Amino acid sequence: MKAWRVHANGEPREVMRLEEVPDPQPGPGQLLLRVRAANVNFPDALLCRGHYQVRPPLPFTPGVEICGEVLAAGDGAAGEVGARVLAQPPLPDGGFAELAVVDAATVRPAPEALDDAEAAALHIGYQTGWFGLHRRARLRAGETLLVHAAAGGVGSAAVQLGKAAGAQVIGVVGGADKARTARELGCDLVLDRRSDDLVAAVKEATGGRGADVVYDPVGGDAYAKSVKCIAFEGRIVVVGFAGGSIPSPALNHALVKNYAILGLHWGLYNTKDPAAVDACHEELTKLAAQGVIKPLIGGRVPLAEAAEAVQRVADGTSVGRLVVVPGAEATR
Numbered sequence: 001m002k003a004w005r006v007h008a009n010g011e012p013r014e015v016m017r018l019e020e021v022p023d024p025q026p027g028p029g030q031l032l033l034r035v036r037a038a039n040v041n042f043p044d045a046l047l048c049r050g051h052y053q054v055r056p057p058l059p060f061t062p063g064v065e066i067c068g069e070v071l072a073a074g075d076g077a078a079g080e081v082g083a084r085v086l087a088q089p090p091l092p093d094g095g096f097a098e099l100a101v102v103d104a105a106t107v108r109p110a111p112e113a114l115d116d117a118e119a120a121a122l123h124i125g126y127q128t129g130w131f132g133l134h135r136r137a138r139l140r141a142g143e144t145l146l147v148h149a150a151a152g153g154v155g156s157a158a159v160q161l162g163k164a165a166g167a168q169v170i171g172v173v174g175g176a177d178k179a180r181t182a183r184e185l186g187c188d189l190v191l192d193r194r195s196d197d198l199v200a201a202v203k204e205a206t207g208g209r210g211a212d213v214v215y216d217p218v219g220g221d222a223y224a225k226s227v228k229c230i231a232f233e234g235r236i237v238v239v240g241f242a243g244g245s246i247p248s249p250a251l252n253h254a255l256v257k258n259y260a261i262l263g264l265h266w267g268l269y270n271t272k273d274p275a276a277v278d279a280c281h282e283e284l285t286k287l288a289a290q291g292v293i294k295p296l297i298g299g300r301v302p303l304a305e306a307a308e309a310v311q312r313v314a315d316g317t318s319v320g321r322l323v324v325v326p327g328a329e330a331t332r
Ligand SMILES: NC(=O)c1ccc[n+]([C@@H]2O[C@H](COP(=O)([O-])OP(=O)(O)OC[C@H]3O[C@@H](n4cnc5c(N)ncnc54)[C@H](OP(=O)(O)O)[C@@H]3O)[C@@H](O)[C@H]2O)c1
Pocket: 040, 041, 042, 043, 124, 125, 128, 148, 149, 150, 151, 152, 153, 154, 155, 172, 173, 174, 175, 178, 193, 217, 218, 238, 239, 240, 241, 242, 243, 244, 264, 265, 266, 267, 313, 314, 315, 316, 317, 318, 320
């Protein structure tokens, strides 16, 4: 089969190579999947650069979530041949490939309401949004939610989930194209981090109160601005550091303004509370069937263009999710 492999760390377009490798075989408890769609996540870029919290042995295949079709089951593995499933192929053998092997216990049914690319983009981004907004921040209807990188992968999911929860959503983006996307997603107010005075605009929009919940996948300057426009008893959810710098919060500031800084590592719930992850998948499937959420696909690219797609996400120029669809014609 064909698979992208990383032999040395560096920029995605320089270090990802499309190679012919032996077809993988499912072991006991495993399923062999044909990759129908593999979603690009920011961590794919960090993995290429060697900057992710996990450093798989070289060479490895990036691609942390897919929609696949079951081709075969190993000994003792429950799985119906032909079923369409969501899965997270374990590194070093990720999803930017024609085939993937995954533990049968970790696959979930792909929602019927979503096509392959949308389904591939449902899991990590929306689960992270759900746990961040509901479990960590306890977002309530009528509250104001500020989402950084609102036109991005996890950001666009948080916007949709925030609207579904009855919040007023302020989206912060970089540039006019992304601002248009954020408005189309349903943001009540969109701010361009490059040209707008974010702090003043949030205060004006909230009658001086500030945002009740901030969802921050960016860090750096985004975090610095958030603490200046967070409401009394507000909650800042620390989701990631796509901007490249990790803020050092001033705890005296959190004390005098009565706000909470909440860390979120969604992946931990898979071991700490797997039942909650299952319940969340059911809820997300229901919301997708009702049309309340629908992953924003910024482009579908064939397997041969995966490295360019990962580079665009690394450079911060992508909108929504870019999805690798092996064999598909590119649409951007
Ligand atoms: N905590 C968790 O459990 C969890 C789970 C999933 C993802 N994450 C994290 O969430 C973050 C977002 O992931 P994603 O896959 O959804 O990516 P993404 O939001 O689609 O892309 C990153 C966005 O960050 C913004 N950005 C600001 N400065 C940037 C810079 N210097 N370089 C690149 N981007 C920059 C850009 O949007 P604007 O130009 O609009 O600002 C860009 O589109 C990542 O840090 C990821 O690791 C965390």
